[in-house]
Amino acid sequence: MTRKFLIAALAAAVATPVAIPAPAMARDHHYYHGRDGRYHYRCKRSSGTTGLIAGAAGGALLGNVLGGGTLGTVAGGVGGGLLGRHLDKKHDAAQNRRNGC
Numbered sequence: 001m002t003r004k005f006l007i008a009a010l011a012a013a014v015a016t017p018v019a020i021p022a023p024a025m026a027r028d029h030h031y032y033h034g035r036d037g038r039y040h041y042r043c044k045r046s047s048g049t050t051g052l053i054a055g056a057a058g059g060a061l062l063g064n065v066l067g068g069g070t071l072g073t074v075a076g077g078v079g080g081g082l083l084g085r086h087l088d089k090k091h092d093a094a095q096n097r098r099n100g101c
Contacts, residue, residue, distance in 0.1 A: 007065065043101035046092035048085035055084015 059080015063072040 007061065043096050043099070044092050046089050048088040051084035051086070051088025051091075052081045053084070055087070056081035059083070 056077045057080070060073050060077035062080070063074070063076020066072060066076075068075065
């Protein structure tokens, strides 16, 4: 029972930042006012850290739930971290292409 509660609490903690919208001011930090008087998009260079952390946490949780014990938790964390980092970097690269960077 305690294990199910812990898993549910961890899932809620991971999903909460996604469900809460960012304030309007925080979303505009990728734009700057150019000398020509127009707003320009500032290209992002992602290190993939956010994806790494989220993927590692999710992978470790999944590895533990699937019954892998310590080895499954560690392997899930490593695999999830690598996959999360890759997807984060891929997302930012695609966003830069759409914005003409």
